[in-house]
Amino acid sequence: xxxxxxxxxxxxxxxxxxxxxxxxxxxxxxxxxxxxxxxxxxxxxxxxxxxxxxxxxxxxxxxxxxxxxxxxxxxxxxxxxxxxxxxxxxxxxxxxxxxxxxxxxxxxxxxxxxxxxxxxxxxxxxxxxxxxxxxxxxxxxxxxxxxxxxxxxxxxxxxxxxxxxxxxxxxxxxxxxxxxxxxxxxxx
Amino acid sequence: xxxxxxxxxxxxxxxxxxxxxxxxxxxxxxxxxxxxxxxxxxxxxxxxxxxxxxxxxxxxxxxxxxxxxxxxxxxxxxxxxxxxxxxxxxxxxxxxxxxxxxxx
Numbered sequence: 001x002x003x004x005x006x007x008x009x010x011x012x013x014x015x016x017x018x019x020x021x022x023x024x025x026x027x028x029x030x031x032x033x034x035x036x037x038x039x040x041x042x043x044x045x046x047x048x049x050x051x052x053x054x055x056x057x058x059x060x061x062x063x064x065x066x067x068x069x070x071x072x073x074x075x076x077x078x079x080x081x082x083x084x085x086x087x088x089x090x091x092x093x094x095x096x097x098x099x100x101x102x103x104x105x106x107x108x109x110x111x112x113x114x115x116x117x118x119x120x121x122x123x124x125x126x127x128x129x130x131x132x133x134x135x136x137x138x139x140x141x142x143x144x145x146x147x148x149x150x151x152x153x154x155x156x157x158x159x160x161x162x163x164x165x166x167x168x169x170x171x172x173x174x175x176x177x178x179x180x181x182x183x184x185x186x187x188x
Numbered sequence: 189x190x191x192x193x194x195x196x197x198x199x200x201x202x203x204x205x206x207x208x209x210x211x212x213x214x215x216x217x218x219x220x221x222x223x224x225x226x227x228x229x230x231x232x233x234x235x236x237x238x239x240x241x242x243x244x245x246x247x248x249x250x251x252x253x254x255x256x257x258x259x260x261x262x263x264x265x266x267x268x269x270x271x272x273x274x275x276x277x278x279x280x281x282x283x284x285x286x287x288x289x290x291x292x
Contacts, residue, residue: 017189024195027199027203031202032206035226040219050226050229051229054229054232057196058233066251069255073258078262082218082221101214102285103212107209110212111206111208114204115205118204118205128243129192129193130241130243142248145252164263168266168270174277
């Protein structure tokens with residue numbers, strides 16, 4: 001009975017739909033963990049699940065370059081930085097309430113209203129779609145676009161990353177204290 | 189039952205709503221930054237979904253823009269978490285309800 005049912009589902013619904021549903025469920029469950037977990041470390045690791053699911057969804061959308069960029073920048077960079085910040089700013093001893101939330105009911109109501117508006121508008125608008133065609137590699141086209149029509153944007157983005165790097169160092173460094181200041185502090 | 193544009197739009201809407209909920213309800217500043225990451229991811233997913241399934245003239249534009257989005261997210265994470273660390277050094281806490289020096 002169960003075997004027949006499984007076979008029936010597998011033959012009537014294409015495999016790609018099952019793969020999409022698995023990836024989407026993984027991503028959304030990870031996001032739920034980020035939103036509802038009371039422990040900030042669990043929230044950070046749920047964020048890992050969301051980013052991994054996004055890698056799969058980008059791959060599903062035939063965007064191999066962006067999937068790899070997502071993996072390297074988000075999973076390899078941003079998540080590690082977030083985990084560092086969690087470890088540096090939280091006492092691990094009171095981990096049970098390390099991620100408190102307030103206005104849960106108001107926030108949940110607002111979220112449901114926002115979700116209703118978004119999903120309703122998605123289903124009520126008549127989107128013009130096209131047949132996506134077969135999977136193709138995209139890295140070469142994106143590289144051409146970066147050195148062609150989007151060259152200025154690319155350079156400005158690189159400059160912005162440099163500025164952000166310097167700003168992060170300047171903001172996060174320890175205050176430099178000179179000898180006189182130390183003396184004054186000792187006397188005072 | 190094939191996968192289409194709407195499936196991805198609904199997934200992105202759910203991600204956006206959950207990120208919004210995280211930003212609105214969290215007291216922990218790092219938690220708020222995680223919510224912002226969710227929102228940026230939802231936007232990127234919409235760009236790529238439209239570039240693949242939408243009836244657009246320039247397919248590459250929808251694949252290039254998410255790279256800029258990821259750059260913005262990286263800069264935001266670096267500067268935001270540096271600010272969080274500076275707040276922690278000054279106040280000893282990153283609870284956004286306790287850091288109220290500008291309110292007095």
